[in-house]
Amino acid sequence: MAAVAAVVSIGGRPSWSVRGARIALVVAAVTVLAWLLVLPLLAIFAEAFRQGVAFFLDAIRQPDTLAAVRLTLTVAAIAVPVNLVFGLAAAWAMTHFHFRGKALLGALIDLPFSVSPVVAGMMLILVFGKYGWFGSWLEAHGWQVIFALPGLVLATVFVTLPFVARELIPLMQAQGSEQEEAALTLGANGWQIFFRVTLPRVRWALLYGVLLCNARAMGEFGAVYVVSGHLRGLTNTLPLQVDQLYEENFSAAFAVASLLALLTLVTLGVKRVLEWRHGEVLHADH
């Protein structure tokens, strides 16, 4: 603790002991990151291409894998816009209105972060499953939720619920509502205020939130595992496909996993660019 305090508080030319502490801390952090994050990530790509590029392409071109890619994209294409709208609405409500139960709403938004994804999946089965509360009603109307696309989407929406809202709320809180009020006195209506004043001010934070939301939506395993039923080519998303392949074909599993890892890298890259170009508007008030 003393070393950390010294590094933080002393300006100008640091003394030898301070410099030593700084080097030690940096080395420790880089070592941990390298062992826990960088090496495993490299290992995935190494394993994926170990039997050659042709094998890699073959593994990916399997019909079941392609179906999993399609399903993952479909689920994300529904879940992300839903959470985009929900996040904007929740953030707006939390920052512009005073109402009863505001604290409760804030806690509920955070709930998916604190609930284990497996429990989230189980809850969906309890409610929509065959022997769940709405199960017989849904079955009578010919709708299948669990072990089908709707269940996957619900599970994904639940798990990724906080991402957009949590990104927007602090920013909108810091910005206050003066500009919206100014727009109102200038004669703008609600939609004009939203699209011309509010949205442009939060657009980068919104994009950032959507990016994180999307990465999680495509990579979610636990909740989706419970409600999917693992029907190969039908209800297997990419992470589930990786899990199944892992039992049978080690290298093919890594080839498919490398697709997910690639998604991570792309997300990280775009996130970094966003932070670099719009760092001030992402977090600080204007």
Next chain:
Amino acid sequence: MGIEISRLRRQFGSFIALDDVSLDIADGEFVAVLGPSGSGKTSLLRILAGLDQPDLGSVQRDGQDLLALDARRRGVGLVFQHYALFPHMTVAQNVAFGLRVRPWRLRPKASAIKASVEALLHRVELDAFASRYPAQLSGGQRQRVALARALAIEPRLLLLDEPFGALDAQVRVNLRRWLREFHRSLGITTLFVTHDQDEALEMADRVVVMNRGRIEQIGTPEQIYHQPATAFVSRFIARGQPLPGEVAGSSLHVLGHAWQLDGFSSTDIHTVAVHVRPEHIVPATRHGEGLAACLLSLRHVAGTVRAGLQVEGMDEPLEAEWSERDWSRHSVGVGEPIDVHFQSLSVFGMDREGRVRARTDCHPPYSASPIAIGPWRRLGA
């Protein structure tokens, strides 16, 4: 006609922001609402702009109920203390906003919008800045953009919230003069809110002094300054300093002196406040003429001398203000005794609820010759 505000009340929980506030504003008038923070002046402004609704009371404009109109249809221009410019729009886009968001039937043509934006930017002397962003402007320039943006909708009432609050002293003084001239050339009814008495007294046709949600006094700057209606106005505007004093019959007793008090009816009076202004505490010309005091401090500020005085019999020191020229005839140093004389005292009599029931000025008689001879030094000290 103009605007008639009557009996407004606004309460937030147990905090009363506005308490029975009534005010008439004539067409074209320039009115300042002056008060410390928390006095309710911003609440009044927000209600007039339509950003808040009062619990009780009414606001009429030319006989029309203003409160029934939504903020966006009120035709009220509001300039925020921190400008609230749209950071992602250029200066020209900011100014054009109010015209561009009109329903298409009422929206001017693009060329007409461009022309009026140019005209407005010319008015506020920012022609060359049309394509800049707010972040690239100084505080004073942003203030003028906010003003132009509010004026673009041709408001019938202009509201300014602490218009100079966020600016540094030099810019503030220049912009004050500029805004006064601007109002004169425009003639638009304007209400501005400030906590700075210099600003209010220098700029406004009329000043409304507010405290704790109530209007303490409405009057011209001269009236407010020379005849403060309440002890609060006296303290806040004229820097009146409380003296220990009481009224018995028709005489005022202060620090062992008794003076005749005219025009002060003491019925219903519960408490009495006696105030003296810094400029009304003058050095006595002869020893033994006034009240004994000790000179605690001396500061020279822009042509005046501010002296801290410990008057015998008082706990709190008093501040006196003299011109450099007058003070140059005296040669009392800090820490030395000095005799002072009160030229004028303001006396306020309040009832049990704290309402002022009687007020008058007292001019203690002073026998010294009008021509002071100096340099003067108290003898036998």
